[in-house]
Amino acid sequence: MKILIIEDEKELRETLVASLQKEQYVVEIAANYGDAIEKIGLYEYDCILLDITLPDGSGLNILSKLKVMDKSENVIIISAKNSLDDKLKGLDLGADDYLTKPFHIAELNARIKAVLRRKNLDGKNTIEIGNLIFDIDERTLFVNQQSVHLNRKEFDVLNYFLVNKNRLITKTALAEYVWGDQIDQADDFDFIYYQIKNLRKKLQESTADISIESVYGVGYKLVEK
Template identity: 85%
Template structure:
């Protein structure tokens, strides 16, 4: 899962990054509206944490742009301002939730997981296809009731494929989703090939009712068998 934190307060931003990375999320940050707009134009995020008071403007203005792009439903507003008008305007603009500073990290984690369930899983915790049960919250994969061990990247890759079943996934899109900003440092995408190779073998050995197919020269596609 990929999260964007739009927050100009450095100490809080670093605390959020550290905490969310421990939850196995891919985390990217922006400290201004301009930087946030650049990232949102390039990447898709499962959840966006948005501060209202930013150095170059109001986060609500950015939220309005996100609504026009159809990307506001996965936004959680985080702000020191507890004014009812700001809350109502944020929710009217499509924000999923509103959290007032200071807040407990545990509460933020719970809000994020709720957003992800509503956005990707229609309120459920898992994706079920045939004999496959992929639990987002517990980060587990079972095939025919047998637990299949996945490393962190294998889990994130399979999660992305399951959310985009039967769609062509390019290597670039997959790399950006799973590795975030770090992918810019890569010379090639060989690391994706090896992760998918291992993931495929685990699915085949377990006789899963899903498979990852290669689309020559472009990327991959997950299909039900």
């Protein structure tokens, strides 16, 4: 899962990054309005944590731009402002939740998981396809009721494919989702090939009812057998 933190307060931003990385999320940051606009224009995110008050613009304007761009990122507003007007404006512009500072990190983690379940999994914690059960919260995979070990990146890759079953996934989109926007510095996508190769082997050995097919020159597609 890939999260963007839009927050100008350095100490809080660093705390959020450390906490969310422990939860195995890919985390990116924007410390101001300008950086935030650039990132939402270039990349896709599973969740955005958005501060309303930024030094060079309003977080509410970012919500408006997301709406115009028809982007479906899950947005949780995190703001010191606790007025009803701000909350209603944010929710009306498409925010999924609103958390007032100060807050406990455990509560934020719970809110993130809740909005991801609502948007991506119809409120469920798991994805079930054929003989496969994939648990998002526990980060586990079972095939034929037998546990299949996945490393962190293999889990993230499979998660992206399962949420986008039967859709064409480009190598660039997969790389940005799993490795973040630092992927721009990579010389090639060989590392994706090796992750896919290892994941395919584990799925095949466990006789999973899914396969990852290559689309020559473009990317991959996950299909149910």
